[in-house]
Each structure stands twice: as structure tokens, then as C-alpha cells.
């Protein structure tokens with residue numbers, strides 16, 4: 001029988017065996033997977049670990065604060081934040097192809113970690129060598145969907161699997177590689193992480209960068225961030241968090257439609273609401289969110305976010321649609 005305590009004990013052993021007395025850095029995104037993998041490695045090796053949070057400018061409202069304050073408070077993990085917004089947005093300029101975005105973001109993540117790697121040295125080594133171990137919260141479905149599983153086509157290059165650059169100078173520590181999301185949550189709870197972190201809905205590493213159909217720009221990110229915050233707050237207020245696996249809000253930046261507000265004609269962009277119910281993200285169905293909740297979200301977004309004049313609902317299951325639009 002599956003048991004979180006046993007998996008933790010087993011992984012603690014394996015992690016210690018893999019890294020020995022070396023120092024390790026961990027990629028923390030604010031999501032459940034990296035939160036739990038970091039806590040698990042922290043459990044195994046304590047202060048040999050430094051967590052690294054990359055602020056790539058593709059985050060949602062409040063995410064950086066949640067990591068820097070709540071996560072650190074609950075785990076005591078040592079954290080470094082890298083301010084990389086300009087670098088990421090610079091490299092994403094003019095890019096519209098989803099796979100290209102994913103590859104760029106994956107590569108820049110690694111560049112950011114390499115920068116930290118050069119700053120920190122492994123004091124356990126006589127020469128003070130650069131740190132070579134990197135923890136990632138890769139789950140089993142990520143491995144399968146990036147074509148790492150047997151006989152599976154590459155559906156999307158998840159930024160933390162297929163999207164990694166080939167000259168990467170890290171040895172990966174991936175203690176969740178055989179696990180599904182519900183198992184990861186159970187492990188997080190067993191490790192004492194607060195519900196606000198463990199119960200968090202999934203959010204992709206490439207962040208809002210893959211939720212803007214079209215070029216990613218600072219203005220568009222601001223628009224999407226505002227719409228996303230409204231949708232999330234309303235779904236939470238309606239008590240739907242447990243029923244909904246996640247609800248991407250997608251900005252169709254290359255699409256415009258005519259609207260009317262007051263006496264004026266508008267020519268703005270639509271956002272798509274993509275609420276899904278799922279067990280493990282491998283398959284999903286669209287969530288039947290009550291009409292009155294959808295109406296509130298739509299009214300608030302179109303009233304408060306000037307660039308958005310239309311809100312549409314995605315009623316596609318997975319398959320054939322994936323959960324994210326890119």
C-alpha cells in the first residue's frame with residue numbers, strides 16, 4: 001500500500017546517497033511540485049540546500065510574496081531570489097511560437113541557476129567547486145508528456161524536462177519523478193507544509209508566458225495578471241477551489257473584437273477562462289462552474305481591465321484540448 005511516510009524515508013535515503021556532503025540548489029517556483037521537492041530535499045540534507053526562486057516577470061499577482069514570506073516561514077529553507085524579468089522578456093521579444101517560448105524560458109531558467117551556481121561555491125569541496133546538483137519538482141506526468149516515458153510522443157516541452165538546454169551543467173535531483181500530484185500533496189502534508197501551499201492549484205513553470213497567445217510583453221502581462229487575479233478571487237470566494245483542478249486565464253493577444261462601453265466603441269482583446277477538473281492532469285474535463293459565478297468574473301474583468309472587452313469559456317475536455325493553450 002502507498003504510504004507518504006515510506007516514500008519520504010526512501011527518498012531521503014536516495015537523496016543522501018546521490019549528493020553526499022555536497023551543496024545543492026533547488027528550483028522553487030511557488031508551485032506545489034517544487035515546494036514539496038524542495039522541502040523533501042531540505043528534510044534529507046538540511047542546510048546543504050539553498051532554494052532559488054527566479055522572478056521571471058511571468059508570475060501571477062502575489063506569487064513572489066507567497067514564496068519569499070510564507071514558504072520560507074514554514075520551512076526555514078535558505079532562499080535566494082533572482083530578479084530576471086528584463087532578461088526573460090528580452091529573450092521573449094518577438095516570439096510567438098509556443099514551443100519556442102517554452103525552450104527559451106527553460107533555457108533562461110537554467111542560465112539563472114547557473115548564475116547562482118557561480119555565486120555560491122561548494123564549501124565541502126577542498127577547492128570550493130561550483131555547486132553541481134539541482135533539485136527539480138518533475139512529476140511522472142511531466143516525464144511522460146515530454147516524451148520521456150516509453151513510446152510517448154512529445155506533446156509539450158515542459159520547461160523542466162524536454163525544455164532543458166543540452167549544455168546544462170547540472171546533475172538533477174528529481175525525487176518526485178515517479179509520483180502523481182495527489183501523492184505529492186500527501187508528501188507535502190506529511191512534511192508539515194501549510195495547506196495554502198500544498199493545496200495550491202497547479203501553475204506551469206513558464207507561467208503567464210504560455211498564457212498569452214501571441215508575443216509576451218510587459219503590458220500584456222499586466223493585463224493578464226489583473227484578469228487572472230479577479231478570476232482566482234471569485235472562484236475562491238464561490239468555494240470552488242476543491243472542485244477545480246486549475247483555471248488558466250488566457251489572453252488572446254493577437255485577437256481583437258469590437259465592443260461598446262458607455263457611448264464608446266472599444267476594440268479590445270478576449271480572455272479565455274479554462275476551468276478544468278482532473279485527477280492527474282493527464283486527462284481533464286471542463287468544470288461546470290455555475291453561471292452566476294461566471295457572470296461575476298466576466299463583469300468584473302471587463303469593468304476593471306480596460307484592454308479586455310470580452311470573456312469566453314473554454315468547454316473542451318483533455319483530450320483533445322490540453323489544459324494550457326500553449
Ligand code: XMP
Nearest residue numbers: 157158159202203204205206281322323324
Ligand atoms: P497540459 O497543458 O499539457 O498541462 O494539459 C498539464 C499540466 O501541466 C502543467 N504544465 C506545466 N507545468 N511546466 C510545468 O511545471 C510546464 O512547462 C508546464 N506546461 C504545462 C499545466 O498547468 C497542467 O497542470
